[in-house]
Amino acid sequence: MKRFRPHLRHLRDVKWHFIGALFCAAVYGISSGFGVPYMMNFIFPKVFAENAAELSRMQILGYALWLPAIFLVRGLSGYLNHYLINFCGFRVLEGVRSDYFAKLQRLPLAFFHKHATGDLISRGLADTNQLQMTLTNSANEAFKQPIIFMGAIAALIYLSFQNQNVVFMLLCVISIPLAVLPIRIVGQNLLRRARQVQSSMGSVTERLSENLGALKEVRAFGLEKREEDRFRDTIRSLFHVQLKVVKYAAALSPTIEFLAAFGVSAAFVYAYHVRLPWEVFFAMCGALYFSYDPIKKVGFVSNELKKGAAALDRLEVILNEPESIADAPDATDAGRLRGDIEFRGVTFAYDEEPVLHNASIAIPAGTVCALVGPSGAGKSTFANLVPRFYDATGGAVLIDGRDVRSLTVQSLRRNIALVSQDPVLFNDTIRNNIRLGRPDATDAEVEQASINAFVHDFARAQPQGYETIVGERGTLLSGGQKQRLALARAFLRNAPILILDEATSALDTESERMVQEALRKLMHGRTVLIIAHRFSTIRDAGMILVFDHGRIIGSGSHEEVYATSPLYHRLYDQQQIG
Numbered sequence: 254m255k256r257f258r259p260h261l262r263h264l265r266d267v268k269w270h271f272i273g274a275l276f277c278a279a280v281y282g283i284s285s286g287f288g289v290p291y292m293m294n295f296i297f298p299k300v301f302a303e304n305a306a307e308l309s310r311m312q313i314l315g316y317a318l319w320l321p322a323i324f325l326v327r328g329l330s331g332y333l334n335h336y337l338i339n340f341c342g343f344r345v346l347e348g349v350r351s352d353y354f355a356k357l358q359r360l361p362l363a364f365f366h367k368h369a370t371g372d373l374i375s376r377g378l379a380d381t382n383q384l385q386m387t388l389t390n391s392a393n394e395a396f397k398q399p400i401i402f403m404g405a406i407a408a409l410i411y412l413s414f415q416n417q418n419v420v421f422m423l424l425c426v427i428s429i430p431l432a433v434l435p436i437r438i439v440g441q442n443l444l445r446r447a448r449q450v451q452s453s454m455g456s457v458t459e460r461l462s463e464n465l466g467a468l469k470e471v472r473a474f475g476l477e478k479r480e481e482d483r484f485r486d487t488i489r490s491l492f493h494v495q496l497k498v499v500k501y502a503a504a505l506s507p508t509i510e511f512l513a514a515f516g517v518s519a520a521f522v523y524a525y526h527v528r529l530p531w532e533v534f535f536a537m538c539g540a541l542y543f544s545y546d547p548i549k550k551v552g553f554v555s556n557e558l559k560k561g562a563a564a565l566d567r568l569e570v571i572l573n574e575p576e577s578i579a580d581a582p583d584a585t586d587a588g589r590l591r592g593d594i595e596f597r598g599v600t601f602a603y604d605e606e607p608v609l610h611n612a613s614i615a616i617p618a619g620t621v622c623a624l625v626g627p628s629g630a631g632k633s634t635f636a637n638l639v640p641r642f643y644d645a646t647g648g649a650v651l652i653d654g655r656d657v658r659s660l661t662v663q664s665l666r667r668n669i670a671l672v673s674q675d676p677v678l679f680n681d682t683i684r685n686n687i688r689l690g691r692p693d694a695t696d697a698e699v700e701q702a703s704i705n706a707f708v709h710d711f712a713r714a715q716p717q718g719y720e721t722i723v724g725e726r727g728t729l730l731s732g733g734q735k736q737r738l739a740l741a742r743a744f745l746r747n748a749p750i751l752i753l754d755e756a757t758s759a760l761d762t763e764s765e766r767m768v769q770e771a772l773r774k775l776m777h778g779r780t781v782l783i784i785a786h787r788f789s790t791i792r793d794a795g796m797i798l799v800f801d802h803g804r805i806i807g808s809g810s811h812e813e814v815y816a817t818s819p820l821y822h823r824l825y826d827q828q829q830i831g
């Protein structure tokens with residue numbers, strides 16, 4: 254239980270609900286464990302006594318109402334307990350999921366290269382769900398069942414002393430610890446199986462998300478059958494491990510009941526020998542039942558804890574992951590930067606092998622700098638170090654003479670606008686998609702940015718104008734419209750540094766002209782790092798960096814590098830630039 258403690262803090266907001274739930278649990282426990290056997294012992298002798306015929310109608314009715322009265326209290330408290338504990342449970346779930354999601358926002362990009370999206374989704378849904386069930390059910394049952402148990406034992410003691418049958422009571426009580434044995438045996442096996450279930454669940458989500466992310470490819474390459482087979486294999490493995498959990502978990506209840514039956518039959522034999530009145534015998538059997546039942550439930554709690562521990566293991570892998578790209582303790586706000594970029598002896602490796610070697614270069618503010626080189630030469634890696642998507646393994650990246658690691662991440666990134674090849678749009682309105690560039694921008698500023706990026710006309714032509722929803726990942730827009738929308742975002746951001754991954758896919762002439770025109774305006778007066786694929790862009794760049802195998806092998810204007818760098822010369826002549 255100790256491991257779960259940090260997550261119980263989510264119960265703080267709902268402490269009154271939780272206390273209410275526990276109070277109801279106590280009422281439920283006492284009315285079950287003590288109330289029912291006591292009631293049996295109290296009423297039966299009266300109703301079945303030899304002089305019962307003398308009882309008035311009202312008396313009979315009064316006795317008869319005891320049963321519904323006790324069950325009403327038991328039922329109501331059970332109902333409220335269930336409702337309130339679930340209320341708290343869903344709050345805990347909300348808290349744990351929010352923590353998990355917030356953590357995902359802070360983790361460095363490198364983390365996501367190691368974890369499949371589907372698996373991360375599964376951890377955020379299935380594992381958090383399991384954790385919530387464990388936390389609330391276990392906390393509730395761990396409180397409720399001992400009360401029922403103690404109530405039942407109290408009833409046993411009371412009835413035994415009342416009838417001077419201590420031996421009977423001892424007989425019952427001694428057999429109780431026997432029932433704990435199966436819980437231990439099952440628990441040991443369950444943890445491992447539960448871990449397998451959670452991890453298999455991750456694989457199923459992984460398959461699903463991979464497939465949904467490659468709809469076109471699956472159809473284009475005719476992979477439907479292969480995908481179906483792969484999915485079936487994955488859910489079949491889940492089926493096997495789930496069944497193993499059921500095999501162990503389901504064995505618990507019958508084993509305990511079987512042992513309890515022995516207890517009852519021993520009591521039966523004893524009752525026969527001492528000629529115990531049958532109403533006392535029934536009341537004691539009731540108490541005995543209510544003392545075994547909690548043990549059974551504690552068995553479930555133990556199972557639940559094992560499943561929860563497995564889910565927690567998987568969540569903690571993420572929650573405890575170091576946030577390597579975080580603010581240094583003495584980090585300062587960047588303010589508005591000018592945009593002088595300097596790489597000072599920068600080396601970078603994703604894994605072991607460096608992909609950027611000792612890069613040293615200064616890019617003055619306001620320069621349009623084209624990054625050129627064969628595929629895999631290190632251009633994107635170079636650009637990604639500026640907004641600290643990754644941190645340099647060696648050397649330093651400086652902006653305006655300040656090491657990027659000495660600035661707060663947020664303030665650094667506020668100074669950078671990023672336009673990627675395939676811009677990501679959210680399933681929201683055109684206006685809100687542009688506003689992502691600067692969430693506090695006014696409507697007029699959004700419209701000005703969209704005029705600059707040639708979005709205004711097509712936005713107004715949509716049925717709902719700027720309020721038109723663009724579809725998931727912008728599927729309702731054309732390639733050129735998506736690019737212009739991304740440029741509008743960058744206009745709105747109005748950052749001194751612009752990182753641009755130029756699209757390779759060709760657009761129709763009109764669309765291309767608009768994109769180029771918008772780009773030219775956008776680049777004006779900013780420091781631009783552009784992973785360039787077009788001649789026009791490269792020729793217009795004030796500075797060209799030529800990359801090869803992770804090294805900068807040439808820098809300068811087009812004329813300079815054309816004259817000095819054979820690789821650039823060759824790439825340019827072959828028109829294979831980026």
Ligand code: ATP
Nearest residue numbers: 366603604608627628629630631632633634635831
């Ligand atoms: P392209 O023009 O094809 O995009 P690039 O010049 O931008 O190529 P980078 O993407 O910077 O090249 O990649 C440089 C090297 O780093 C390549 O060898 C690539 O395989 C490797 N690399 C890129 N991303 C990762 C990653 N997340 N994990 C490990 N290695 C990576």
